[in-house]
Amino acid sequence: ETGVTQTPRHxxxxxxxxxxxxxxxxxxxxxxYWYKQSAKKPLELMFVYSLEERVExxxxxxxxxxxxPNSSHLFLHLHTLQPEDSALYLCASSQYRxxxxxxxxxxxxxxx
Amino acid sequence: AQRVTQPEKLLSVFKGxxxxxxxxxxxxxxxxxxxxxxxxxxxxxLLLRHISRESIKGFTADLNKGxxxxxxxxxxAQEEDSAMYYCALSxxxxxxxxxxxxxxxxx
Numbered sequence: 001e002t003g004v005t006q007t008p009r010h011x012x013x014x015x016x017x018x019x020x021x022x023x024x025x026x027x028x029x030x031x032x033y034w035y036k037q038s039a040k041k042p043l044e045l046m047f048v049y050s051l052e053e054r055v056e057x058x059x060x061x062x063x064x065x066x067x068x069p070n071s072s073h074l075f076l077h078l079h080t081l082q083p084e085d086s087a088l089y090l091c092a093s094s095q096y097r098x099x100x101x102x103x104x105x106x107x108x109x110x111x112x
Numbered sequence: 113a114q115r116v117t118q119p120e121k122l123l124s125v126f127k128g129x130x131x132x133x134x135x136x137x138x139x140x141x142x143x144x145x146x147x148x149x150x151x152x153x154x155x156x157x158l159l160l161r162h163i164s165r166e167s168i169k170g171f172t173a174d175l176n177k178g179x180x181x182x183x184x185x186x187x188x189a190q191e192e193d194s195a196m197y198y199c200a201l202s203x204x205x206x207x208x209x210x211x212x213x214x215x216x217x218x219x
Binding site: 041042045055092098100104105106 | 146148155156157196198200203206211
């Protein structure tokens with residue numbers, strides 16, 4: 001598969017659960033991003049990784065924990081989330097930071 | 113501070129009428145500006161960037177440094193233009209998105 005892929009596409013979890021979102025890019029890019037998209041705040045940048053190093057963390061609560069094991073993969077580990085964390089989580093990649101963003105389809109997260 | 117402002121949350125335009133989606137920015141250096149679009153049930157994707165100076169799907173955008181604006185324009189709206197549009201700015205190794213404008217094309 002080409003471009004940016006995200007799994008799972010939908011996730012429902014309880015507040016005490018631990019889950020992970022996965023993103024994979026097949027574009028040979030050097031930077032990867034996590035965004036949160038919700039009705040209240042349409043597009044919020046959460047984390048930025050450049051060459052597998054975290055370079056930006058926009059005051060995101062610690063219940064969200066990113067991981068970038070290599071330049072093609074990005075994870076977002078979730079634990080003890082709140083209902084207000086329900087949103088669409090988008091992954092993106094770019095050749096350099098910052099540059100044109102290539103977005104994945106997103107994971108629709110619902111926290112019960 | 114870097115900022116991108118899209119003053120309209122929703123813009124309704126009749127089919128065939130001209131479209132202008134406003135974007136104003138605040139940035140002290142030389143920014144790079146983008147427009148991204150998200151059609152219903154599709155992923156967010158790049159529409160155009162100012163350095164390319166190209167027209168995509170009939171849309172154009174000119175960077176006006178004096179007015180710090182990068183408005184998106186199309187002379188004749190089409191129904192398939194209905195979507196969410198985001199203006200974005202990159203500079204100093206950061207990228208910032210505006211809050212988006214939902215464009216609704218009326219038949």
